[in-house]
Amino acid sequence: MxxxxxxxxxxxxxxxxxxxxxxxxxxxxxxxxxxVQENSSNVLSExxxxxxSLYSILDEVKESMINSIKQEQARKSQELQxxxxxxxxxLENSEELLEFATRxxxxxxxxxxxxxxxxxxxxxxxxSAFRLSLKPKVSDNMTHLMVDFSQExxxxxxxxxxxxxxxxxxxxxxxxxxxxxxxxxxxMPEEDNKIDHxxxxxxxxxxxxxxxxxxxxxxxxxxxxxxxxxxxxxLKFDSKYMNFRVRACNKAVAGEYSDPVTLETKALxxxxxxxxxxLNLRVEDTCVEWDPTGGxxxxxxxxxxxxxxxxxxxxxRTSIGSRPPAVRGSRDRFxxxxxxxxxxxxxxxxxxxxxxxxxxxxxxxxxxxxxKTLGKFDQLGKTNTSWCIHVNNWLxxxxxxxxxxxxxxxxxxxxxxxxVFCDFDGGQLSFYDASSKxxxxxxxxxxxxxxxxxxxxxxxxxxxxxxxxxxxxxxxxQKSENGMTGSASSLNNVTQ
Numbered sequence: 001m002x003x004x005x006x007x008x009x010x011x012x013x014x015x016x017x018x019x020x021x022x023x024x025x026x027x028x029x030x031x032x033x034x035x036v037q038e039n040s041s042n043v044l045s046e047x048x049x050x051x052x053s054l055y056s057i058l059d060e061v062k063e064s065m066i067n068s069i070k071q072e073q074a075r076k077s078q079e080l081q082x083x084x085x086x087x088x089x090x091l092e093n094s095e096e097l098l099e100f101a102t103r104x105x106x107x108x109x110x111x112x113x114x115x116x117x118x119x120x121x122x123x124x125x126x127x128s129a130f131r132l133s134l135k136p137k138v139s140d141n142m143t144h145l146m147v148d149f150s151q152e153x154x155x156x157x158x159x160x161x162x163x164x165x166x167x168x169x170x171x172x173x174x175x176x177x178x179x180x181x182x183x184x185x186x187x188m189p190e191e192d193n194k195i196d197h198x199x200x201x202x203x204x205x206x207x208x209x210x211x212x213x214x215x216x217x218x219x220x221x222x223x224x225x226x227x228x229x230x231x232x233x234x235l236k237f238d239s240k241y242m243n244f245r246v247r248a249c250n251k252a253v254a255g256e257y258s259d260p261v262t263l264e265t266k267a268l269x270x271x272x273x274x275x276x277x278x279l280n281l282r283v284e285d286t287c288v289e290w291d292p293t294g295g296x297x298x299x300x301x302x303x304x305x306x307x308x309x310x311x312x313x314x315x316x317r318t319s320i321g322s323r324p325p326a327v328r329g330s331r332d333r334f335x336x337x338x339x340x341x342x343x344x345x346x347x348x349x350x351x352x353x354x355x356x357x358x359x360x361x362x363x364x365x366x367x368x369x370x371x372k373t374l375g376k377f378d379q380l381g382k383t384n385t386s387w388c389i390h391v392n393n394w395l396x397x398x399x400x401x402x403x404x405x406x407x408x409x410x411x412x413x414x415x416x417x418x419x420v421f422c423d424f425d426g427g428q429l430s431f432y433d434a435s436s437k438x439x440x441x442x443x444x445x446x447x448x449x450x451x452x453x454x455x456x457x458x459x460x461x462x463x464x465x466x467x468x469x470x471x472x473x474x475x476x477x478q479k480s481e482n483g484m485t486g487s488a489s490s491l492n493n494v495t496q
Contacts, residue, residue, distance in 0.1 A: 162250075184230055269467045352422050383404065
């Protein structure tokens with residue numbers, strides 16, 4: 001019966017996953033159909049605009065050519081009209097002179113004849129008819145204004161849609177996820193020398209496989225990439241995966257998206273557990289600060305103010321009286337001199353890394369890990385259930401590793417940021433200078449229970465950086481360190 005139930009549960013799980021996959025595909029199809037309709041309307045509108053622009057240009061060119069023909073016609077007509085008028089005047093004068101000369105032939109008196117002959121000679125010499133050019137100044141030829149649009153017609157007949165670049169192909173093997181950076185590499189399915197640049201889009205997701213249409217995160221765009229790979233650096237890995245897609249662009253148009261690729265970006269993400277922190281600590285997500293006004297006395301004081309109706313306390317210094325009711329976990333709140341706060345996420349396996357930065361005026365703080373069973377009066381490093389490094393800047397400056405109430409002084413400078421590496425399965429807890437990756441100290445042990453990141457603060461504050469992968473430099477150092485003996489045998493090899 002039990003085996004049948006287990007088999008049925010597996011079938012139900014498989015069916016549920018398949019239904020979820022089909023629903024995601026239905027959403028994708030619906031979104032694609034909507035995109036086809038919207039994009040078709042857009043390209044039709046753009047096509048109308050382009051042809052209207054062509055028509056407008058043709059009308060302008062036609063008008064310009066018509067004006068050129070009319071101007072040439074007017075110029076030639078004016079020249080010919082002027083020449084015609086001159087010829088008519090010359091002909092009229094010449095006919096009059098001819099008539100006078102003909103009449104002069106009938107003159108009988110020699111003296112009058114001689115006088116008439118001289119006059120005719122003088123008038124002929126000055127006659128415009130003999131100075132006229134009997135060649136038209138312009139021709140009637142207008143062939144220089146004729147057109148032949150056969151080539152243009154051929155060009156218009158070859159009008160077609162723009163050549164769209166093919167979709168690139170992302171190569172998951174060439175992609176690299178390391179040091180909170182992601183390098184995405186792709187290639188074109190065939191050579192295309194008209195590619196101008198690429199557009200890379202990415203988004204975070206907690207779903208494996210194909211991107212979901214209804215994913216809660218939007219695509220982020222990186223434009224104008226000239227090469228065929230791109231590295232996103234300084235990322236916070238606060239999701240299990242990241243989706244990537246890329247498209248090629250020429251000078252005019254962007255091509256289709258590549259098939260999306262999902263890359264794993266797992267890292268330890270945790271916040272500070274406000275429900276169990278000491279009352280003298282003000283905790284907000286990944287920050288903790290010493291608050292001397294916290295505790296029972298402040299609680300009574302705030303209650304008294306509330307009863308007097310004195311108003312709402314400032315949100316910048318929230319005391320216990322104004323805190324929302326804590327959701328009590330499986331442990332009591334730290335008290336006494338254990339100014340401690342733990343992370344809200346347990347480490348049960350694998351290798352993890354996070355960083356801690358202290359305020360410059362912080363007088364005392366500890367950074368490490370602890371079992372959930374750490375007592376409410378226990379201080380980090382003073383029990384066999386916690387490991388830490390401790391910084392003391394009060395009265396005298398000390399820097400030490402602490403476990404099971406044993407202390408090992410560290411002869412190194414306290415870094416601005418401390419990197420914490422926890423290898424649960426390998427039983428190793430190491431501390432590094434987060435900037436230089438210099439090893440500060442390593443504990444070797446065997447973790448028998450899940451551990452929680454732990455922090456102690458007095459007169460100051462700490463801020464955390466989570467969602468980080470184990471840096472490559474730390475992995476390399478761990479490999480070499482594992483072949484060496486620990487620097488403080490008195491604190492190492494403690495099994496819990």
